[in-house]
Amino acid sequence: MNEMPVFQVRDFGVSFSQYENGVTRRELHVITNLDIELYEGKILAVVGSSGSGKSLLAHAILGILPDNAVVYGRMEYRGSRIGAEQIRALRGRKIGLIPQSVNYLDPLEKVGHQIERSVRGGKKKEKKKKVLEMMERYGLEAGVYDYYPHQLSGGMARKVLLSIALLSDCDILIADEPTPGLDEGSLREVLKDFRQAADEGKALLMITHDIQAACAVADRIAVFYAGSTLETADVSDFGGDGSLLRHPYSRALLRAMPDREFIPAAGNQPLPGNLPEGCLYYDRCPERRVNCKALRPGSRALRGGRVRCDYAT
Amino acid sequence: MRLEAKDICYAYQKGRPVLSHVNFGIESGEAVGLTAPSGYGKSTLGKILAGYLTPQSGTVSIDGKTREDTGYNPVQLIFQHPEKAVNPRWKMKRILNEAWNPPEEMIRSMGIEQDWMNRWPSELSGGELQRFCVLRALSPRTRFLIADEMTTMLDMITQAQIWNEVRKHAERENMGIVVISHEKHLLERLCGRIVRLDG
Numbered sequence: 001m002n003e004m005p006v007f008q009v010r011d012f013g014v015s016f017s018q019y020e021n022g023v024t025r026r027e028l029h030v031i032t033n034l035d036i037e038l039y040e041g042k043i044l045a046v047v048g049s050s051g052s053g054k055s056l057l058a059h060a061i062l063g064i065l066p067d068n069a070v071v072y073g074r075m076e077y078r079g080s081r082i083g084a085e086q087i088r089a090l091r092g093r094k095i096g097l098i099p100q101s102v103n104y105l106d107p108l109e110k111v112g113h114q115i116e117r118s119v120r121g122g123k124k125k126e127k128k129k130k131v132l133e134m135m136e137r138y139g140l141e142a143g144v145y146d147y148y149p150h151q152l153s154g155g156m157a158r159k160v161l162l163s164i165a166l167l168s169d170c171d172i173l174i175a176d177e178p179t180p181g182l183d184e185g186s187l188r189e190v191l192k193d194f195r196q197a198a199d200e201g202k203a204l205l206m207i208t209h210d211i212q213a214a215c216a217v218a219d220r221i222a223v224f225y226a227g228s229t230l231e232t233a234d235v236s237d238f239g240g241d242g243s244l245l246r247h248p249y250s251r252a253l254l255r256a257m258p259d260r261e262f263i264p265a266a267g268n269q270p271l272p273g274n275l276p277e278g279c280l281y282y283d284r285c286p287e288r289r290v291n292c293k294a295l296r297p298g299s300r301a302l303r304g305g306r307v308r309c310d311y312a313t
Numbered sequence: 314m315r316l317e318a319k320d321i322c323y324a325y326q327k328g329r330p331v332l333s334h335v336n337f338g339i340e341s342g343e344a345v346g347l348t349a350p351s352g353y354g355k356s357t358l359g360k361i362l363a364g365y366l367t368p369q370s371g372t373v374s375i376d377g378k379t380r381e382d383t384g385y386n387p388v389q390l391i392f393q394h395p396e397k398a399v400n401p402r403w404k405m406k407r408i409l410n411e412a413w414n415p416p417e418e419m420i421r422s423m424g425i426e427q428d429w430m431n432r433w434p435s436e437l438s439g440g441e442l443q444r445f446c447v448l449r450a451l452s453p454r455t456r457f458l459i460a461d462e463m464t465t466m467l468d469m470i471t472q473a474q475i476w477n478e479v480r481k482h483a484e485r486e487n488m489g490i491v492v493i494s495h496e497k498h499l500l501e502r503l504c505g506r507i508v509r510l511d512g
Contacts, residue, residue, distance in 0.1 A: 256474075
């Protein structure tokens with residue numbers, strides 16, 4: 001890919017200041033080395049286990065972290081570097097969030113009115129027309145306009161949330177865990193809706209723990225572990241026996257899938273307060289070397305992807 | 314031992330039954346999958362089997378006898394969201410030991426680190442918490458485990474870790490497992506028999 005990313009994040013980190021026993025302060029590094037690139041018309045999935053810090057990623061990109069969070073690293077929007085102030089200006093206008101559940105809707109207001117609020121400018125009538133068009137495009141009947149959130153099924157709620165994000169004219173959409181608990185039919189629909197949004201020129205970032213869903217929906221997958229992207233690769237590299245993957249952790253993820261070997265890697269992901277000095281995967285890695293313990297590997301390009309392992313080939 | 318639900322009817326709202334004349338049975342040592350699209354009453358049946366809900370008609374029995382309301386429930390239910398199944402004001406050790414004192418070796422093979430015992434639930438991730446919830450339910454007095462989307466929120470490695478451990482335990486103790494899930498591959502991997510509620 002030679003075109004310029006719409007949005008990119010380099011060596012990005014988030015840490016929290018915490019007080020222990022009331023007096024000692026410590027820094028809790030929740031995200032340490034994160035790199036992502038979003039392209040127009042493409043879907044990137046960030047796949048991480050629970051506790052990897054992945055929901056904070058969405059909050060960081062939208063600039064809605066709590067006050068005791070410290071952010072470092074570099075963020076770029078369409079080639080120019082952006083800081084906290086620009087993020088505030090972009091969110092809701094250029095960067096939109098597709099939240100996880102219907103809980104994000106106002107239970108006391110008609111769904112149609114809520115979607116309408118994301119249309120900027122124009123007369124009331126035109127706004128409603130735009131909303132109805134969007135609803136039709138994503139398979140919602142016109143009658144849904146007058147529904148209240150509790151009348152929506154899970155799938156309808158998802159389409160409503162997607163419509164809100166799409167009408168706000170954002171060119172980057174972040175979906176936080178869009179797939180858990182969906183049956184196969186609904187998963188196919190998410191795929192269809194996301195693909196349609198991407199084909200309309202949006203760049204999508206999907207944050208998920210579900211590598212199967214990621215493989216079904218995304219163009220590229222970033223594997224997230226202990227607050228860091230260990231590997232980014234085309235979705236096709238996740239097929240077959242996984243021998244095209246670059247990082248030992250990505251291969252371990254594939255091996256653990258129920259339709260593959262169902263063999264778990266031993267050990268646990270390190271907790272934020274307890275990160276090792278060297279490679280984050282060191283204590284679980286079957287291919288570790290002496291050097292890996294002391295030095296955290298940087299991110300490097302490899303076979304059309306990126307990897308944080310000095311020995312990957 | 315046999316856990317059996319006979320002719321179960323259940324409706325949350327009058328006139329809109331979720332389960333209508335459903336039969337389901339499982340023997341000790343068996344792993345049975347329970348699947349259907351959302352809204353077909355998988356979780357409702359799970360709750361009825363575990364005694365959390367009383368059906369409007371039909372019976373649940375263990376070896377032909379209805380369950381007693383007092384004492385340890387031999388049918389244990391595990392939920393999808395462990396955060397909602399632990400007391401946020403208790404530390405993990407107390408949460409685990411409320412049910413029983415699992416041997417060191419089981420704690421270790423479930424992947425629970427010693428250091429987590431003294432933490433609050435809010436300091437652990439979903440995958441870490443779920444290991445406690447599963448282990449808590451695996452006392453020898455548990456004869457049947459109802460796993461309702463037990464690992465849906467977890468990553469593949471944690472999922473495989475937990476299930477391998479549960480399977481080993483079930484084999485050893487001749488425990489029956491009902492696996493409620495919509496993930497075809499997981500059901501095929503775990504279950505000798507799969508029941509569909511939608512037809």
